[in-house]
Amino acid sequence: MKAIRYEAYGPPDVLRLTDVPKPEVGDDEVLVRVRAAAVNPGDLFLMRGTPYVLRAVAGLTRPKVHGLGNDLAGEVEAVGGTVTRFRPGDEVYGCVRGAFAEYVTVRETGPLTRKPAGLTYEQAAAVPTSGMTALRALRDEAGAGRRVLVNGAAGGIGTFAVQLARAYGAEVTGVCGPGGAALVRSLGADVVDYTKEDFSRTGRRYDLILDNVGNRSLADCRRALAPEGVLIPNSGSGGRWFGPMGRIITVKLLNPFVRQRFATFVTRENAADLDTLRDLLESGKITPVIDRIHPLAETAEAVAYAERGHAHGKVVITV
Known part of the structure; x- marks a missing residue:
């Protein structure tokens, strides 16, 4: 073969x-x-x-x-x-x-x-992988009426995250470049064009930020979080040795000392989550x-x- x-x-x-x-x-x-x-x-x-x-x-x-x-x-x-x-x-x-x-x-x-x-x-x-990652990030965090920001909203995980947040009743803002703006709007999100605006300095606060890019400091992300908001770092740089894990290690160390919460997780591939995604796909809630x-x-x-x-x-x- x-x-x-x-x-x-x-x-x-x-x-x-x-x-x-x-x-x-x-x-x-x-x-x-x-x-x-x-x-x-x-x-x-x-x-x-x-x-x-x-x-x-x-x-x-x-x-x-x-x-x-x-x-x-x-x-x-x-x-x-x-x-x-x-x-x-x-x-x-x-x-x-x-x-x-x-x-x-x-x-x-x-x-x-x-x-x-x-x-x-x-x-x-x-x-599978992108859908399960977005599902794991949002299923327990994006309650009805919550304000969610997805950084990297036009990417593989981001497009699922925007749709899942909407399916769970959240108001969604997606951060992307100008080439992805029409797509992200079509998925039901407001758009912040990162070439024109810094989401951390708009004055808007979010209950949940899913950061798929890691191009803003933790201080910047916290500025955009509500006082008891949740940041999920799904990317970032820890150099050649640690890569995205470097940011995850950092937030785990900081978590006990801040009011806002940093949520980290490892996506565990399983048939149950694939079945959940299948139901959402067949119902037309995500595409x-x-x-x-x-x-x-x-x-x-x-x-x-x-x-x-x-x-x-x-x-x-x-x-």
Whole structure:
């Protein structure tokens, strides 16, 4: 089968389309014929091997696992002897390392579930990681009538976050560049164009800020928070060693000393959240936003485009 593999850390040109053996199905596994996959920031970190703290798990000098990609949508081709949740022919979506490939195996108990009805494979593949991250950030925080600001509102996570905040009854403001303003407004948010206005100096206060960009200091973000508001830092710079984790470590240390709250979390991929997202998708409360679609052979180009950080919505790979 065809799959994307990389043998060394580096820029997108380390990615190669190659022939590899089709995976064998274990007793508790599902073999999925991948129809589409999506690019995520985590793929970029694994490809580059930065932040360096990541290498403690991924491999110190070269990657231990050579497949890339995490989000997929496709069809069940075969199931193991003990599998009862899935049957051949089922349309599914979910997460597994190495999704940039024609076939993958996923454990029956893993983050895999029925694909949302009415969505194409490309649309479904755009959902899992970004959708679950936005869901985890907003589900317990964005109550009815709350004022929510999403920094990076036109990106993969941001487009889901704006829609989810609206679905949970919040008034939403999205921060983006001029190229994404029309999109963010169409999703139901007011817009702050960061090329013209600094959201931290408008005088407006928000009950919740989801910061997907990390281009403002914590002091700036706190200035835009209500006195008992919540800041969720989902990005930031901690240098080559810690990357976004540096900002998360900082806010954990500051949390006991400030009235406002810094909420941090790690998205745990699971079928239950995918089922929640499927219900929201099928009801029309949220819709995937796709910037562009590339074939598997152009994965390096797709990843390079995503790495530049200006995609509006998701970058998707067809397989």
